[in-house]
Amino acid sequence: MDARLFSENLLGVISMGIFAFSLHHSIGEVRSVESSKIIARVTDPTRLQRARVGRLVAIQSVGDEWLIGILDRVWRHAIEVERIEGISDGASAPEVPAEENGVTISLVGTYRERDGKRRNVFSRAVFSLPEINRPVYPLDEKSLEDFMGILSSSTKSAATTPLKIGRYTLDERAIAYVDGDKLFQRHMALVGSTGSGKSYAVASILEQAAKLPHANAIILDLHGEYSSMSFARHFRVAGIGDLKAPNSHALFLPFWLLTYDEMQSLFIDRSGENAPNQALALMEAVIELKQRAIEAFGKPDLLDGFTIDTPVPFSLQALLAAQTAKNEDESDTGEVYASGPRKGQPKMERGALYGKLSRFLIRMRTKIKDRRYAFMYQPPVECDEYDALHKLAELLLGSGDSTGNVNSGIKIIDFSEVPSDILPVVVGLVARLVYQLQFWSDPGADGDHRHPIALICDEAHLYLPSAQNDVGPLERRALENFERIAKEGRKYGVSLMVVSQRPSDVSATILSQCSNIVSLRLANKIDQGVVRQLLPESLESLMEVLPTLDVGEAVIVGDAILLPTRIKLDEPKSVPRSATIPFWSRWDAPKCSVDLRKAVENMRKQSRV
Numbered sequence: 001m002d003a004r005l006f007s008e009n010l011l012g013v014i015s016m017g018i019f020a021f022s023l024h025h026s027i028g029e030v031r032s033v034e035s036s037k038i039i040a041r042v043t044d045p046t047r048l049q050r051a052r053v054g055r056l057v058a059i060q061s062v063g064d065e066w067l068i069g070i071l072d073r074v075w076r077h078a079i080e081v082e083r084i085e086g087i088s089d090g091a092s093a094p095e096v097p098a099e100e101n102g103v104t105i106s107l108v109g110t111y112r113e114r115d116g117k118r119r120n121v122f123s124r125a126v127f128s129l130p131e132i133n134r135p136v137y138p139l140d141e142k143s144l145e146d147f148m149g150i151l152s153s154s155t156k157s158a159a160t161t162p163l164k165i166g167r168y169t170l171d172e173r174a175i176a177y178v179d180g181d182k183l184f185q186r187h188m189a190l191v192g193s194t195g196s197g198k199s200y201a202v203a204s205i206l207e208q209a210a211k212l213p214h215a216n217a218i219i220l221d222l223h224g225e226y227s228s229m230s231f232a233r234h235f236r237v238a239g240i241g242d243l244k245a246p247n248s249h250a251l252f253l254p255f256w257l258l259t260y261d262e263m264q265s266l267f268i269d270r271s272g273e274n275a276p277n278q279a280l281a282l283m284e285a286v287i288e289l290k291q292r293a294i295e296a297f298g299k300p301d302l303l304d305g306f307t308i309d310t311p312v313p314f315s316l317q318a319l320l321a322a323q324t325a326k327n328e329d330e331s332d333t334g335e336v337y338a339s340g341p342r343k344g345q346p347k348m349e350r351g352a353l354y355g356k357l358s359r360f361l362i363r364m365r366t367k368i369k370d371r372r373y374a375f376m377y378q379p380p381v382e383c384d385e386y387d388a389l390h391k392l393a394e395l396l397l398g399s400g401d402s403t404g405n406v407n408s409g410i411k412i413i414d415f416s417e418v419p420s421d422i423l424p425v426v427v428g429l430v431a432r433l434v435y436q437l438q439f440w441s442d443p444g445a446d447g448d449h450r451h452p453i454a455l456i457c458d459e460a461h462l463y464l465p466s467a468q469n470d471v472g473p474l475e476r477r478a479l480e481n482f483e484r485i486a487k488e489g490r491k492y493g494v495s496l497m498v499v500s501q502r503p504s505d506v507s508a509t510i511l512s513q514c515s516n517i518v519s520l521r522l523a524n525k526i527d528q529g530v531v532r533q534l535l536p537e538s539l540e541s542l543m544e545v546l547p548t549l550d551v552g553e554a555v556i557v558g559d560a561i562l563l564p565t566r567i568k569l570d571e572p573k574s575v576p577r578s579a580t581i582p583f584w585s586r587w588d589a590p591k592c593s594v595d596l597r598k599a600v601e602n603m604r605k606q607s608r609v
Helices: 003-010 141-156 180-185 198-209 260-267 275-296 300-305 316-328 358-369 371-377 388-397 423-439 473-492 508-512 525-533 537-548 583-588 596-605
Strands: 013-016 019-022 028-033 037-042 056-060 065-078 099-115 118-123 135-138 163-168 175-178 188-191 217-221 233-237 335-337 346-348 410-414 453-457 494-500 516-519 553-558 565-569
Touching: 019 135, 019 141, 028 099, 028 135, 056 099, 056 141, 065 537, 099 537, 118 141, 141 175, 163 198, 175 180, 180 494, 188 198, 198 217, 198 494, 198 565, 217 423, 260 275, 260 358, 260 423, 260 473, 275 300, 275 316, 275 358, 316 358, 358 371, 388 423, 423 453, 423 473, 423 494, 473 494, 473 508, 494 508, 525 537, 537 553
Parallel strands: 188 494, 188 516, 217 410, 217 453, 233 410, 453 494
Antiparallel strands: 013 019, 028 037, 037 099, 056 065, 056 135, 065 099, 099 118, 163 175, 163 565, 335 346, 516 553, 553 565
16 A cells, blocks of 8 residues: 555545545445455444445455445344353343344446546456455445446447437436447347337437438337337338339338248148158259249359359249149159059059149148238239349348438338238348348458448347247247347347347347347346346346336446446437327227227228228
C-alpha cells in the first residue's frame, strides 16, 4: 500500500478515481473469498439495513483496482449460546454476539482508475481477488451515479451511432447502451412470457438500426405483429388472394428452391414400405429435369458443379408426369416368357416401380391442387425464369438507406398465411437461402466484402423445437438450417436473434450459441431453468428476479453489455400490433363492431385481402 493511500486510511477516508468512501460507510468486511463469490460479515446490525439484494458494492483489491459486485443474498442468523460449565447462573459470562449477519456478493467486474492511457475504465474481467477483512462499500448516490456514467460512456464510445436499449433500474438517470457489434456478432436470445414486452424490445432495437444508412435485417414475422413498423419494407408470403392478381408485396417461394431433403420431407411418407423406392424415383427425376433445364437455359457451365440441390427452375408438372409414367410403366424390363397353361407365349413384365409410387403421387397432386400452398406450387410464370433467384436474392439481402421505406434494409416477411404443417420448411428455406448467399459471396482479399445481415426469429419455438419434443421431418429440416447458422453464421456475416416465450421448447443447440441473453419476465420454472443454464454460474442469482420483473423490464447478460443487471427497456415509436387485448374493458365498452359476415367469407377464401 503506497503512502498516499495509507494516510488516507488513517483519516478514515479512501478516495480513488470516482470513489470516495468513509470507513464507517462500509456495510461489512470480507470473510470468505471464492473465484466469483465473496461472503462478507456485517458486524453492525444497523448497517445490514443498507444491504439490499441487487445493490452494487465495491471492494478494493490491489492498488487502484476495485472489484464490483452485486448483492445476491442478505441474512441475519440468531446465535444460540449454550451454558458454559463452571460459571454460576449469577456470574457474568464472556460477551457473545446474539446474532450473525452477512451478505453474499457475486463479482461482475473490475473498475480501474487508470488502465494505460485510459482513465476510469470498467472491465467484466476479475483480475485479482481481495484480502480478508477488506471493507465492502455500497454504491449509492454520487458513487453510483458516477459509476453508471462510466458504463454509459464506455459502451457509447464503442460505435459512432450507439445502440440505446433503456435505462438502468439501479439508477434511471443512467442510460443503458449495448455494443451493437457484439450484440449481433455473437447471436442473441430474447425471451419472456406473453405480454412481457418482447415485441416492443425487438421493435426498439430495429427502429434504431433502421437509422443506419446500410442496416440489413429480416424479421420472420409469424403473426403479422410487425406490420405497423413504418421504418421497414414489408413482404407477405403469398396467399390465395394473390393468385389472380399478385400484390406487389406478395412473396412467392417456388418449389424448385427446395433441397432434395426438403422435397422428401414434403412429399414422402417415411412410415410407408415404399418410401425408399419413392425417394430414389424422386432423386432420379429431379436430377434429370434440372439437367434438362440447365441445357434449356443455355448454361452448360453449371453442369461442372451440378448437384441435386443446384437451385435452377424446372417444371413441377414435368416432375409429376415423370413419376406418373414410372408408376404406370408395364414394360420397363422387356420381354420374358411365361410358363404354365400358355407356355411359350410372350408377356411383358411390369416395371420395378409399377404401382409403388401411388401414395407419393396422391400426396403430390393433393398439395399441388391445394391453393393454400400456391405460393410454392402455383407461382407466377416469372418465377420459372432463370433470373428469378437473382431477384429473390436482391430482395432478401439487399440493404438500402434510411431516406425512405422503399430502400430500407429492414425487411419484414409475414408468414401468417402459411399453413402450419409446412411452416418450418418455409421459414427454414428463407434462412438457408440467406446463409448460402452469404457463404458464396466473394469475401474479397481482406475478407471484409460480405455485408452482414441479421435474422430475427419471432416465435422461434414454433419451428426450432427442442430435441426433447417430438421433432418431425419438417422441423428437422428447419433445425438443420438454423443450427448451422448458429454455429457458423458469424464467420459469414449472418446473425440470429431468437425470440420466444418458451425457451424450454427451443433447440438447446441454438440457444447455447447465443452469447447475449435478454430475459423479460418468465413465470415458468422450467423456462427459468433453461435461461440459468445459459449463464455463468456466478450470475445465476440474477435469474431469481425473473418472475418479479415489470412489463418492459429485463435482465441483460452477455458480451454486448458491460454490467449484467436489470434494465427498463425503451418503448419504440412504431408500436407493434402485439398488445394484449383488454378483455374486461372491451366487454364494458366495445370500441368497434365486428363484421362477422366478412370474417366468415375471409375464412372461406382463406385470405384477408
